Amino acid sequence: MNTFVTLSTRQRMPVIGLGTWKSTSGQVKQAVHTALECGYRHFDCAAAYENEKEVGEALALWVGPGKALQREEVFVTSKLWNTKHDPQDVEEACRTSLADLGLSYLDLYLMHWPIAFQRGKELMPRKEDGSICYSDTHYRDTWTAMESLVDRGLVKAIGLSNFNARQTDDIISMARHKPIVNQVECHPYLSQADLLSHCRSVGVCVTAYSPLGSGDRPWASANEPSLLADPRLGAIAQRYKKTPAQVILRWHIQRGVVCIPKSVTPSRIQQNLNVFDFSLSEEDTKSIESFYHNKRFIAPTVERESVERC
Numbered sequence: 001m002n003t004f005v006t007l008s009t010r011q012r013m014p015v016i017g018l019g020t021w022k023s024t025s026g027q028v029k030q031a032v033h034t035a036l037e038c039g040y041r042h043f044d045c046a047a048a049y050e051n052e053k054e055v056g057e058a059l060a061l062w063v064g065p066g067k068a069l070q071r072e073e074v075f076v077t078s079k080l081w082n083t084k085h086d087p088q089d090v091e092e093a094c095r096t097s098l099a100d101l102g103l104s105y106l107d108l109y110l111m112h113w114p115i116a117f118q119r120g121k122e123l124m125p126r127k128e129d130g131s132i133c134y135s136d137t138h139y140r141d142t143w144t145a146m147e148s149l150v151d152r153g154l155v156k157a158i159g160l161s162n163f164n165a166r167q168t169d170d171i172i173s174m175a176r177h178k179p180i181v182n183q184v185e186c187h188p189y190l191s192q193a194d195l196l197s198h199c200r201s202v203g204v205c206v207t208a209y210s211p212l213g214s215g216d217r218p219w220a221s222a223n224e225p226s227l228l229a230d231p232r233l234g235a236i237a238q239r240y241k242k243t244p245a246q247v248i249l250r251w252h253i254q255r256g257v258v259c260i261p262k263s264v265t266p267s268r269i270q271q272n273l274n275v276f277d278f279s280l281s282e283e284d285t286k287s288i289e290s291f292y293h294n295k296r297f298i299a300p301t302v303e304r305e306s307v308e309r310c
């Protein structure tokens, strides 16, 4: 059982999807398979996760003519990586994701970050001193190239990721195909209330990545707060006879945010979809909102607007 949001293109996107960032090769195929078995119909992918081939292997077992599911029954998102922002690289990057995922179209293709890196095969091109090599390709030019993917039928819709309100407006002001989604880090420690209300006012749906606080981020340190272990959350979860993860996911859904919890553990994959049989009271929703302390776990790669060439 899953429920949907209807996007500005009239597409229906399930409010819970399976996140695949940090799911390693050897794990992700089974995770996608388990998720499909449990009823997930929304998969969040990206070229930069370097596991789309394996996601595609699992999808191929389930989706297509003669299989359990028709292509239209699943919603698949992928993302254009920062080294592919040059307009001449956009279509090839999209076609690579399509080939890896074994699909003829994507439901949604996002610009992964509003900043471009130097073109090439390396995910994180670096100078000798270790700093990133940027490119001066502007995200507006990248957007125009992404619009052509819609025209060519390679993707049903396009959207943004990690864009702030000003950058989102900037795209909307010049777009022929409007962004339908902005996918950003969002959880009770970074509730994104202002961005959420802004996106809502301009018809852009917000998807939360790291909706559970991304406890398995590679750079997590022991002295950082752990959202899932927050005793305030534990107390709420106990009252509803749900787990802390289920309470967080329910909180996202009740504020109109789509979530893509990542898990490679079958019982958790199942548990994370089992959030439609209870509702949080207004008081508990407000209490979770008050956890907010502006804790960003996923530090942006780039913290400045100006870019330099290598």
Ligand code: A2P
Binding pocket: 019, 209, 210, 211, 212, 213, 214, 215, 216, 228, 243, 245, 246, 260, 261, 262, 263, 264, 265, 268, 269, 271, 272
């Ligand atoms: P695992 O993949 O080992 O099951 P986020 O989606 O915020 O990035 O969080 C992902 C992290 O949360 C992973 O470490 C994942 O573990 C863990 N996780 C996912 N679902 C649950 C759950 N229901 N209960 C506890 N931890 C979970």
